[in-house]
Amino acid sequence: MSRKSLWIGMIIGMCVCSTASLVFASIGGDQSTKPAGIEVTVQAGDTLWKIAKRYNEQAHMSTQELMYYIQQENQLSSAIIHPGDVLIVPLES
Known part of the structure; x- marks a missing residue:
């Protein structure tokens, strides 16, 4: 695996983790409701x-x-x- 492929994989992984964090945070709901x-x-x-x-x-x-x-x-x-x-x-x- 080349260094470029490794960096692209890491960037994609961070994007997936960030998106998952946002989704799970929104599932918790707004307690003020x-x-x-x-x-x-x-x-x-x-x-x-x-x-x-x-x-x-x-x-x-x-x-x-x-x-x-x-x-x-x-x-x-x-x-x-x-x-x-x-x-x-x-x-x-």
């Missing part, structure tokens, strides 16, 4: 349903949809919450 959230401290008598119902119009979602998003955003394994818990309620801007 996530809905904005507010922090809500759970009060005595609150349920996930009540909190979702309180904010569903601001979030432009049904109560059930917002319950799902609250659970996902806060990584809750169930709908059980306790007074003093601080939840992120995702709201659309």
Whole structure:
């Protein structure tokens, strides 16, 4: 293999790596597209349903949809919450 072929191969390899880096960076997505959230401290008598119902119009979602998003955003394994818990309620801007 000649020196010229080696240089051309290296240049092509760097172009491929650069393109792959750009593609993988764009796959990660833009984190700023996530809905904005507010922090809500759970009060005595609150349920996930009540909190979702309180904010569903601001979030432009049904109560059930917002319950799902609250659970996902806060990584809750169930709908059980306790007074003093601080939840992120995702709201659309």
